[in-house]
Amino acid sequence: QSALTQPRSVSGSPGQSVTISCSGTSSDVGGYNYVSWYQQHPGKVPKVMIYDVSKRPSGVPDRFSGSKSGNTASLTISGLQAEDEADYYCCSYAGRYSFVFGSGTKVTVL
Amino acid sequence: EVYLVESGGGLVQPGGSLRVSCAASGFTFSSQWMTWVRQAPGKGLEWVASIKEDGSEKYYADSVRGRFTISRDNAKDSLFLQMNSLRAEDTAVYYCVRGAAGLDYWGQGTLVTVSS
Numbered sequence: 001q002s003a004l005t006q007p008r009s010v011s012g013s014p015g016q017s018v019t020i021s022c023s024g025t026s027s028d029v030g031g032y033n034y035v036s037w038y039q040q041h042p043g044k045v046p047k048v049m050i051y052d053v054s055k056r057p058s059g060v061p062d063r064f065s066g067s068k069s070g071n072t073a074s075l076t077i078s079g080l081q082a083e084d085e086a087d088y089y090c091c092s093y094a095g096r097y098s099f100v101f102g103s104g105t106k107v108t109v110l
Numbered sequence: 111e112v113y114l115v116e117s118g119g120g121l122v123q124p125g126g127s128l129r130v131s132c133a134a135s136g137f138t139f140s141s142q143w144m145t146w147v148r149q150a151p152g153k154g155l156e157w158v159a160s161i162k163e164d165g166s167e168k169y170y171a172d173s174v175r176g177r178f179t180i181s182r183d184n185a186k187d188s189l190f191l192q193m194n195s196l197r198a199e200d201t202a203v204y205y206c207v208r209g210a211a212g213l214d215y216w217g218q219g220t221l222v223t224v225s226s
Contacts, residue, residue: 003154034211038155045205045219046147046155051212089155093211097169099145099157 004029004090004102011108012080020105022073022090028100030071034093037066037075041086049088050075077107085109112136112215114206119220126196130220132189132206140164140184143210146191148202149219156202159191160210174200196224 005023012018022029022037029035037050048057050066053073063078073092077084090102118130132144146158159170159180168180179192189206203219 036212038213040155045216046213047216048212048214051214055212057212057214091155091157091213097160097167098171099160099210101147101155101157104154 002100004092004100006088006090006102006105008103009106009108011110012077013110014080014082016080017076017078018080018107019077020075020088020090020107022075022092022102024071024073024092024100026071028071028092028094029068029073031095032093033068035066035068035073036091037064038089038091039084039086040089046089080109082109112208114208114215114217116204116206116217116220119204119222121223121225122196123226124197124224126224127192127194128196128222129193130191130204130222132217134187134189134206134208137208137215139182139187142208144180144182144189145207145210145213146180146189147205147207147213147216148200148222149205150199150202153202158204161189193222196222198224200224 035053038046040046053068054066094100113135115133122128145160161180177195181190205219206217207213208215
């Protein structure tokens with residue numbers, strides 16, 4: 001159950017788009033369509049932004065979108081806003097009824 | 111509205127035991143998978159354990175299997191995590207979370223500190 005690989009940080013200016021990658025293996029990300037993404041502001045509780053690879057819970061802006069290709073999932077934030085500055089974590093089902101989180105990515109709005 | 115309120119965290123010595131609880135409200139508890147996720151200070155999220163709606167299936171991270179036990183009381187809308195043989199590396203905020211593949215509601219967390 002090794003953590004999924006995410007870039008340590010990504011940054012962008014307001015209005016730009018940023019994409020966070022989440023790299024796994026065929027035993028987790030590549031093997032199942034159960035990838036979710038969580039946003040966590042400093043000192044706050046994580047919030048689900050995407051589940052089942054690309055589904056968006058009600059209340060989450062459509063600026064957030066998810067996708068997957070092979071063993072890598074991605075979260076794209078379009079039209080970046082100041083309040084999007086936070087840590088983001090991916091999570092995938094890893095078979096044998098286990099789950100694994102990514103290492104986390106800090107998004108900075110310049 | 112969905113509420114998840116954890117309790118039972120605290121300071122425990124290495125090798126000791128602790129039981130954390132989670133009181134759920136605002137949804138049909140007995141119809142939902144439930145999960146514990148932890149976060150060590152300044153670190154990322156780690157899946158700990160999940161339990162099926164009726165408690166018949168329980169799954170654990172390798173790091174806690176054999177030491178931690180997840181359980182639930184659907185009559186009392188409560189989730190539990192019994193933690194034995196605690197180690198320094200178990201120090202973390204423990205979150206009670208609704209769901210499994212999609213973790214849609216999180217409690218505020220309870221801090222467990224393992225130290226002598």
